[in-house]
Amino acid sequence: MTPRHPVAPVIRCGRFRVVPGPDPMSTLKRALAILDLFSLETPVLTAEEIISRLAYSAPTGYRYIRDLSDLGYLLRMTGGGYKLGPRIIELDHLIIDGDPVLAVARPIMREVVDQVGGDVLLSVIHGLRILNIHHERGPDELGIPHGRGRAHPLFRGATAKTIVAFLPRKDQRRLYEAHPDEILDLGLGGTLAEFTGKLDQIRVQGFYLGVGEISPERAGIAVPVFQEDRRVFGALTVTFLATRLNTIAQDRTAALLQSAARRIESLALATRMKEQAPAA
Numbered sequence: 001m002t003p004r005h006p007v008a009p010v011i012r013c014g015r016f017r018v019v020p021g022p023d024p025m026s027t028l029k030r031a032l033a034i035l036d037l038f039s040l041e042t043p044v045l046t047a048e049e050i051i052s053r054l055a056y057s058a059p060t061g062y063r064y065i066r067d068l069s070d071l072g073y074l075l076r077m078t079g080g081g082y083k084l085g086p087r088i089i090e091l092d093h094l095i096i097d098g099d100p101v102l103a104v105a106r107p108i109m110r111e112v113v114d115q116v117g118g119d120v121l122l123s124v125i126h127g128l129r130i131l132n133i134h135h136e137r138g139p140d141e142l143g144i145p146h147g148r149g150r151a152h153p154l155f156r157g158a159t160a161k162t163i164v165a166f167l168p169r170k171d172q173r174r175l176y177e178a179h180p181d182e183i184l185d186l187g188l189g190g191t192l193a194e195f196t197g198k199l200d201q202i203r204v205q206g207f208y209l210g211v212g213e214i215s216p217e218r219a220g221i222a223v224p225v226f227q228e229d230r231r232v233f234g235a236l237t238v239t240f241l242a243t244r245l246n247t248i249a250q251d252r253t254a255a256l257l258q259s260a261a262r263r264i265e266s267l268a269l270a271t272r273m274k275e276q277a278p279a280a
Helices: 024-032 047-054 058-070 086-098 100-116 158-165 169-178 180-185 192-205 250-276
Strands: 011-013 016-018 074-076 082-084 119-126 129-136 208-211 218-226 232-241
Touching: 024 058, 047 058, 058 074, 100 119, 100 129, 100 232, 100 250, 119 158, 129 158, 158 192, 158 208, 158 218, 158 232, 169 180, 169 192, 218 250, 232 250
Parallel strands: none
Antiparallel strands: 011 016, 074 082, 119 129, 119 232, 208 218, 218 232
16 A cells, blocks of 8 residues: 555644645655665666655655756656766765865875775765775775775674774664674674674774675775764775785784874864854
8 A cells, every 4th residue: 555644733723724734854855765766786767666666656756756857866867767867976076075074084095005005995874874985096906896985784894893883882782673683694793782792892902804804805904083072983994905914014004094093083173173263
């Protein structure tokens, strides 16, 4: 059965009866949910597929698709399918140019590449997604599909495990409750206590070394990056061929990454404070 909007309550005002219209924020969320359907596996969807997957009525679904297309968030393809539109690219360009973290991080990440070799990634967590926001390539051809916007598995690899280890306990609990079977299968614990215990070990160490967890021929070392309120923002990761493990000084590399992360944090904060300072 197609889901229906809840019946709006009737509000009495003297002799008049007022029926509120649909909640505009609810309508906006339903329209934007269409964008979440697109992925590497499904870069193009027909209108019928969109409407079916979200269980919208046909008039509502077509209206949302038309509005998103008019605004540039969707682009109609020859043959009738839809893909993400050019407005997404414009917004990403604005984010890159206006992000103080990226502005200060890129040259620092380049320094790490020059000193360690390998590729260096800056990744963030948003909701239940861990995404790369910048990738500095090193001298080796690692074949890493980790460009901007690429998602990481939540519980595999140095980047993800480092970020999850430094999340608040309530967020770790939420992740465990949403993915208990996956966490168990990956050997991260059969109970919440076992899961958080393993994360605490990473937290105490201050970094995580992962070997072959995402790709058998690669390894990575990651450290957390924090916001000014000390909440974890993301992770700074150097990834390299696993055959180099014997030549990589793990503690020294972790210390270098930690120093780079602290520089990114302090310079980003200084930039934000400068931007927010009242004009003289």
